[in-house]
Amino acid sequence: MPAEHGQAAIDVEGLGVRFRLGRRGRRSFKDLFAGSSRRTRPGEFWALREVSFRVRQGEAIGVVGRNGQGKSTLLKLVAGVLLPDEGHVRVHGGVAPLIELTGGFVGDLTVRENVKLTAGLHGMSRTAVAERYDGIIDFAELQKFQDTPYKHLSNGMKVRLAFSVVSQLDEPILLVDEVLAVGDKAFRDKCYRRIDELLADNRTLFFVSHNEGDLRRFCTRGLYLDKGGLVLDAGIGEVLDRYNADNA
Template identity: 55%
Template sequence: MDTPSMDTSSPGDAPAPDQPTRVDVVDAPIAIESHELGIKFRRNRIRNRRLSDLRRPDRGRAKSEFWALRNVSFQIAQGESVGILGANGQGKSTLLKLVAGTLIPDEGWVRLVGGVAPLVNISGGFKADLTVRDNLHIVGGLHGMLRDEVEERFDDIIDFAEVGDFVDTPFRHLSSGMRTRVAFSLITSLNEPTVIIDETLSVGDQSFKRKAYERLDTMLAGGKTLFLVSHSERQLQRLCTRGIYLRKGRVQADGDIGEVLQQYNSDREMEGHPGWRGERKKARRERRQRRRAAERRAAGGLAPVSDVDLDDDDEGDDLTGKPGTPEAIGGPEARP
């Protein structure tokens, strides 16, 4: 892939949180630019605001508000593929929403040059009662495709999603796998210069996951800008050349993906988290335990309850195809 040269600073001499490592790309046109971006949320009473707040909106506010992101500045050149990483609750998804324009910042600004193909909530616009055909036209239109463009790419979208027999079936009769395949296929057919991917993106079974990855590779090779939010090491290394590490709502490091990952991992270990290496070890151990329990059950004996892993660790933060998360997008090499 053709990535513009960038001046990466070593995260070894880690900067203070207030002075994030900056990457300045000068020689390529800008795709995404963020300037002193900040957004705050309320800590409590998210929904049940009282009417009296209308009159005195500032009462008791200072205490209950926090900045989910602050002073976030970066420039992403066209054709770059950038991964946003950080632990849970450090502002990754919020940043993604700000970039996609589905949240409005309280401070600063973020600018996107050209359109965006958002692989976020991909099946959001699809209506269960309408047929696949109607849905493709409507959702394609919502994302800016012209009628002719939908017609033109229609067969490709259907072929890629492997739903050839269901073109005139109401969307709700499709299996959930088919639905995500149709949605993924449509969104990736948008001919927008920037692709935004959320870590929660799920695309279906293993074989489709492989196809999905190939398509993403093709898109990146074609010079698209990638903005990926993830904490899957494998996914980040597979797709990104640059990493932006968010910690407590600020840019902690910004530079070559390998180096940023290294810093992220050492930070995690310092904070008492096992880091990826540890988590992989844990996953292996659990798999072993489950296998042993199954063998025992097969042998006729009842497995002791303590050996069965009840907490299947589905919401573990590694989405690279661990057992229990077959739908999460991960490297095709993650599982055979």
């Protein structure tokens, strides 16, 4: 593991989360109150099992693995969207989640109203929203669409708006899930510059991606997940070399 620096931003110990196959999905209330067993029951599978690592403030971590190996599940656990069945996730500071970007926006509300609503739900004060509103709209290039209902925007416009709002949050931990794979090249370049600015401000980056170029650009350390387990925690170059060798 690379040398640690700064105080802990994310602590993960013995993490496990299981899903129930079929229509019932995750777990019933009965399951929640009964507690979890380490035994796998018929109709269940463990998306993550016995995963442990620590992320220090200011680190840029890339998470790699094939589809269905637990990467996005791990990101949602760190974001607090899911609860673990085993172990714990402790996040020291707020998170700015650049995951499922267009979720949480209201179709019938205008762009202007959605900016105020979404930023407020993420904890930004009214004063901060007012101060940053023009910058959010300019970044998203939606100056002419501020009073247009969100549902009438193109998919590209929706992504630009969501990234612009979330990237303006002051939270110390940035969670990114493949968001840089969307949009045209000009917008991706703008996103890259914005993430560079956040990293220069000592933000912590937790980045799930299949794009090796992006991982090498932003990250210094990597986590390689396979079959729900942590295979390797090392420098990003070593992690990518191992991942590529295993999947050649």
